Amino acid sequence: MFQIFTRQEIAPKTVHLKIEAPLVARKVQPGQFVIVRVDEKGERIPLSICGFDREAGTLELIVQAVGRTSHEIYDLQAGDSFLDVVGPLGVPTHAEKFGTCVLIGGGYGSGAILPMGRKLKELDNKVYGIVGARTKELLIFADRLQAALDRLFITTNDGSAGMQGLVTDALKAILDDEPVHYVVAVGPVPMMRAVSDMTKPLGIPTMVSLNTLMVDGTGMCGACRVTVGGETRFSCIHGPEFSGHDVDYDELVARQRMYAEKERAALEEYLKQKEQSLCQA
Amino acid sequence: MSGLSIKDRIKIPRHKAPEQPPEVRSRNFEEVCLGFGLEEAKEEALRCIECPKPSCVAGCPVGIDIPRFVKLVGEGAILEAAHVLKEKNILPAICGRVCPQEKQCEQSCVIGKRGEPVSIGKIERFVADFERLSGRVELPKPGASTGCSVAIVGSGPAGITGAFELARLGHRVTLFEAMHKPGGVLYYGIPRFRLPSDVIESELKALEYLGVEIFKDAVIGKALSIEDIFKMGYDSILLGTGAGLPKMLGIPGENLVGVYSANEWLTRLNLMRADLFPDYATPIEYGKNIVVIGAGDAAMDGARTSIRLQPEAVTLVYRRSRAEAPCRVEELHHAEEEGVKTRFLTNPVRFIGDSHYKLKAIEVMEMALGEPDSSGRRRPIPIEGSNWTIECDTAIIALGCDINPLVTRSTPGLELTKSGIVVVNTETGMSSIPGLFAAGDVITGGSTVISAMGQAKVAAKGIHDYLVAKKGLRLQYAAV
């Protein structure tokens, strides 16, 4: 069992958890993820690691409640446990001295870029961050990123914080200003795609962390298949980061939606049951 | 009873175990074969002529004393027969169900030369079930402690067998398993209607009695490397990680929505219980027409689980002919009885999707058989211009597996073949790294449950001998 030590709601429907996972914490590197399962009937879902403490044996995760399983996790409290936490999975972020790096996060991706930023800083890079959200209260980890990176750019669609616009507007402003040598984007597919479209003509190496569907996370099932540069890759063992310029995004999105109808029904069922048990209590 | 002459025995016709009728079983996940009752098992046992030099034993990869256990069944001494089985095979209820007997022990049975062989597998299953359900299972005990510890990576048939053998000898055994349940392919691959979960669980209980410590959710090569495990103080390691990396076709459209690997399809249904969605949270998606590509065990399991989901049609597509199909004869027969259609000498060339990336058809080509290839089977050759399409919304690719690279590629100095298979000394099971042994699909690229178990026994003996030499133990290996 993997206990939740702290739980904090950091944005609406979004929790930041610190959990017990000593085996994972010992080896984890930035860019890696875990697969978790809440209970015996639960689904195995992948979550990025946004912080870790090797000595304390803890990991930090950010979970956005989107479907049934992430709602189940959202509803867990400090003191509750995950039945399974498996990892660290995936290939760590490639880090070397690049020069100027820009890390871009949307949603839970704003958490995932934090350990990457720290690592790139250790290697003497100049590291800029960009985080975007629809509105101010949805911003995640802005304060931590601000503290850890050379500079943080914030964008909101409604202009309630930082500059009004999208992360790509901030990226464009940076690119207009100075040379950039490396870009990493973690977040919703349209965001990663837009970033890649912008850097491709400039030839700036750009990595995107793909959030494919997964089951085992160890290369056994192939659920996480993506087409990159015309080749089939398994994002759990070959990724999750791939060159953003080579990913077949349309296929990725179609595969992510494979179970959309069923997942919607499952979420409704879960929420209904939750309401009933609350009424009875 | 044993007053029967050989002539009389040979005259007894082979008993067939009762099965759920195809039209009933194709709508449920209950076990297909119902197994022998006591009388049938005893009568079938009488067909064995107790050969003084039994050829059947050589056909069994773990060398079960077949005439001895079968004779005991004929005499009605079932629990004694179970003990004989367990001298060599700790998973008899599993092997009695999934062994390809027709290619192993039964193929070598002398009675089979003229008529039909003794139904060894079904008798084995009966004996194991009888013992299991009798409540009088003889529990294994760990040997007196040797002070040595062995780590086992992977809990499929190879890892389980290795753990069992070594714990019985008194070594402290720790099993590391990547998934959340032990069992390997037994659990996530082979469907419940061939191998019910309670059968696996009860045979795996032996590990508990032997004090084997099981760490689930531990991905070796990621959470811990082989080097880390040695550093933790383990004296030796047995690698039994199987061959779990599904081969894909490498043709256009293989990542369309609706195209599964057999591993994913079966894992969702078996391990994750997608058949019980939404009670269980993992979904599975399929349409009216399911096409399964391949003709091995996984293809049969893919097709037969598909039929049970009751789509309009399930079609098996295979590029060679029926004669070359690598699956068990019984499974192909079962699949066809249940309504699976077959298209032999047919090879997919591309998957065709709609504008939403959803699979809608597969373009295939007809094949002809040429000269035998390196596998000894006749090579399929495409017939130019024979292309046609099969309408379908779901496809399951079942072409077998490559070796998963997580451990093998993260272990410097480990010798691999070109295709990534771990090279071992066939007499000891030791790899190119001293103290690291391997068994099962990771050294063959894919074979059978019982062969993996046989290799694990070789490796267990290899490990024991290695520890004897290294630590000056005085304990002799007593083969089980």
Ligand SMILES: Cc1cc2nc3c(=O)[nH]c(=O)nc-3n(C[C@H](O)[C@H](O)[C@H](O)COP(=O)(O)OP(=O)(O)OC[C@H]3O[C@@H](n4cnc5c(N)ncnc54)[C@H](O)[C@@H]3O)c2cc1C
């Ligand atoms: C490497 C990786 C890292 C991830 N990191 C995080 C993270 O740190 N925090 C976080 O909140 N989410 C993360 N995700 C996404 C997360 O796994 C999914 O949101 C989760 O599986 C949704 O499950 P659900 O049952 O709640 O939603 P569902 O009802 O299953 O689906 C809701 C939506 O999520 C998408 N989705 C469904 N299943 C998956 C899946 N297995 N993987 C990806 N997307 C899926 C669907 O396309 C749908 O749009 C990550 C995904 C990957 C592959």
Ligand SMILES: Cc1cc2nc3c(=O)[nH]c(=O)nc-3n(C[C@H](O)[C@H](O)[C@H](O)COP(=O)(O)OP(=O)(O)OC[C@H]3O[C@@H](n4cnc5c(N)ncnc54)[C@H](O)[C@@H]3O)c2cc1C
């Ligand atoms: C669908 C299907 C049906 C089959 N049907 C039959 C049949 O009817 N009869 C028959 O005899 N054979 C059958 N086979 C073949 C048989 O199952 C295998 O030959 C046998 O399971 C091999 O045993 P193993 O222990 O080597 O590997 P596996 O059973 O593959 O077990 C390997 C274990 O190691 C774990 N593992 C892998 N990597 C790691 C890691 N890095 N760290 C920790 N753990 C890890 C896996 O999760 C797994 O539990 C079938 C195979 C398949 C796929």
Ligand code: SF4
């Ligand atoms: S274990 Fe398999 S091969 Fe050996 S006797 Fe039993 S059924 Fe035959």
Ligand code: SF4
């Ligand atoms: S070869 Fe056949 S008849 Fe002879 S001992 Fe074996 S099972 Fe009996």
Ligand code: FES
């Ligand atoms: S999630 Fe199963 S292979 Fe990647």
